[in-house]
Amino acid sequence: MPRLPTIRAQFPDLATTAAREQMTYRGFLAELLMAECDDRARRRSERRIKAAGFPRQKALRDFDFDANSSIDPATIHTLASCEWIKKGEPLCLIGDSGTGKSHLLIALGTETAIAGFRVKCVLATKLVNELVEAADDKQLTKTIARYGRVDLLAIDELGYMELDRRGAELLFQVLTEREEKASVAIASNESFEGWTKTFTDPRLCAAIVDRLTFGGNIIETGTDSYRLSHAKNQQGSG
Structure with a gap:
């Protein structure tokens, strides 16, 4: 899954959690996709912050x-x-x-x-x-x-x-x-x-x-x- 790196990385842990909590297939799939989307959003934010050229980090x-x-x-x-x-x-x-x-x-x-x-x-x-x-x-x-x-x-x-x-x-x-x-x-x-x-x-x-x-x-x-x-x-x- 070259374009789904978060799903690839988190699949084993999420699968274990899903089995332990007796999650439905649909619920398990939703968890996987949400993890991928959240991580993509984080990476996009990081790219935009880097592109901005801020001289230092300030929050x-x-x-x-x-x-x-x-x-x-x-x-x-x-x-x-x-x-x-x-x-x-x-x-x-x-x-x-x-x-x-x-x-x-x-x-x-x-x-x-x-x-x-x-x-x-x-x-x-x-x-x-x-x-x-x-x-x-x-x-x-x-x-x-x-x-x-x-x-x-x-x-x-x-x-x-x-x-x-x-x-x-x-x-x-x-x-x-x-x-x-x-x-x-x-x-x-x-x-x-x-x-x-x-x-x-x-x-x-x-x-x-x-x-x-x-x-x-x-x-x-x-x-x-x-x-x-x-x-x-x-x-x-x-």
Whole structure:
């Protein structure tokens, strides 16, 4: 059974259980098929998570909501249901370093992949560099189309450094390609007012903010670094 690896692997144990519990043939067959389907779903989820390119593993169950009162757990768990992905809405996570933005970005992206959607996670600078190289190699249309095919594009560390006009315009093209069709989630350490440091052209900056906020979800993670306070607590208890 080359295409039914779970049935092949679990048949002896399930057959023994079925005999012990005097299961009907139909019940035994149902158990076998359910095991195969469950395992296939797990493997598909694993492939989608791997394809997303998350820099590290982060799960919602590991997020310490008690450590950051700025973040409403109900809002995050509503986002984890992926309704915003189905509607193609954007998500902005705004706050200082260490407040949980990247954790939430990766965790929500992971939930999206598990739910069956295609996800790509990338650092803002890496995305812009890739777009510039693609433009130089006359591959820009193909690259933008590739980023346009995923259901969720998660961009981390937007706002950490200034982008030149060309880089900003290329990023704007990606966002425009996805507008009201597929979701974009970003994490930024700058409030929208401070984005003029990253996107130095005011009109382009305003257009990008509009693309990322229209009809979307904005979550402010605050200014108190969870990582810093956690480190201090660890030192204090050591």
